[in-house]
Amino acid sequence: xxxxxxxxxxxxxxxxxxxxxxxxxxxxxxxxxxxxxxxxxxxxxxxxxxxxxxxxxxxxxxxxxxxxxxxxxxxxxxxxxxxxxxxxxxxxxxxxxxxxxxxxxxxxxxxxxxxxxxxxxxxxxxxxxxxxxxxxxxxxxxxxxxxxxxxxxxxxxxxxxxxxxxxxxxxxxxxxxxxxxxxxxxxxxxxxxxxxxxxxxxxxxxxxxxxxxxxxxxxxxxxxxxxxxxxxxxxxxxxxxxxxxxxxxxxxxxxxxxxxxxxxxxxxxxxxxxxxxxxxxxx
Numbered sequence: 001x002x003x004x005x006x007x008x009x010x011x012x013x014x015x016x017x018x019x020x021x022x023x024x025x026x027x028x029x030x031x032x033x034x035x036x037x038x039x040x041x042x043x044x045x046x047x048x049x050x051x052x053x054x055x056x057x058x059x060x061x062x063x064x065x066x067x068x069x070x071x072x073x074x075x076x077x078x079x080x081x082x083x084x085x086x087x088x089x090x091x092x093x094x095x096x097x098x099x100x101x102x103x104x105x106x107x108x109x110x111x112x113x114x115x116x117x118x119x120x121x122x123x124x125x126x127x128x129x130x131x132x133x134x135x136x137x138x139x140x141x142x143x144x145x146x147x148x149x150x151x152x153x154x155x156x157x158x159x160x161x162x163x164x165x166x167x168x169x170x171x172x173x174x175x176x177x178x179x180x181x182x183x184x185x186x187x188x189x190x191x192x193x194x195x196x197x198x199x200x201x202x203x204x205x206x207x208x209x210x211x212x213x214x215x216x217x218x219x220x221x222x223x224x225x226x227x228x229x230x231x232x233x234x235x236x237x238x239x240x241x242x243x244x245x246x247x248x249x250x251x252x253x254x255x256x257x258x259x260x261x262x263x264x265x266x267x268x269x270x271x272x273x274x275x276x277x278x279x280x281x282x283x
Contacts, residue, residue: 006033044216046191047198050224051159054193056081057098062261065195065225069270074109075101077116077123082273083265110137117149122156125149129161133168143174154185159192166197190217195224202229211241219246223253225261230254 001010005026013021015030029037054063056070057078063070070081076099088097095102104112113131116124129149135141147168153161166185169178183204189197202217215236222229233250236242 002028004028004030004033006030043187043191047193048220048223050193050195053159056084058084059263059265061263061266062225062257064261064266068273069266072123072127073098073101074104074112074127075099077121077127081263081266082269083263083267086269086272087265106137110139120156122153122158122161125156126153126158126161126164129153130164133164143168147175154188157192159189159194159197162186162189162192163194163197166200170200193224195221195226195229198224199226199229202232211236215242215246219250219253222250223257225254225257227254 002013002016002021003010003025004015005028007030009030011030015032016028017031017034020028020030020034050062055061056063058080061081063079063081070079071085072079073096075096078098080097084097093100110131113124113128117128126149129146131137131139132142132149133146147165150161150165150168154165162185166182166189168175168182169185170182172178183201186197186200186204190201198217199221202214202221204214205211205217206214215233218229218232218236222233230250233242233247237244237247
């Protein structure tokens, strides 16, 4: 029997590689601990940039993180930014800016989604899951069915499906709460470049007392343009848990990401949207 210097467990000699068996106890690591370290390295190396799937298919700029600033088109399952939708409207185009399909009504939208799900479209599968999750387009709310669709979409590589599963299992309000499953799905989404999943990992590590690991996660999400992550890095800096260099790097990365997501059309569309929802002032 030998003791692992990381988990401090007394384990059979077969629990260690030949190289580890020859090391002294303080630096000896069992195969399980070695695997955990490797997994953590992969988690931190992957997902540092957003995937091409996060680009608007028309202007090729990364989509804004605010979901109100882009639209998922049921006809082609493409996420088109509001800037491109506005630009198309200025040219008299009222159809889908990407595939030119006519604008459908709610009943047609659901039929379009189901048709693409039947054809094995990953994004459509995730989208139908969301419709069941929130009871949209006349569907009765069914979280069990939504979870099944999310699982299928996640297997097909949709990071948003992993994120939705992570939130669902983490909250545990309509399915059995499962923290381990939530972590695994957040990690899978984060390694695909999902910004909010990366931020959630940072929050969870902070709650568990792993401040250094939490800082690394929120640094990554801040550099991808997540404003709440940037605020948290600032709070950690003020609390003495992050260096000035870390905060400066997060700020530079955040500003660069915001610039990459910006365009005159998007700025105009955002201004018009915010003006439309602004509450009336009292006279």
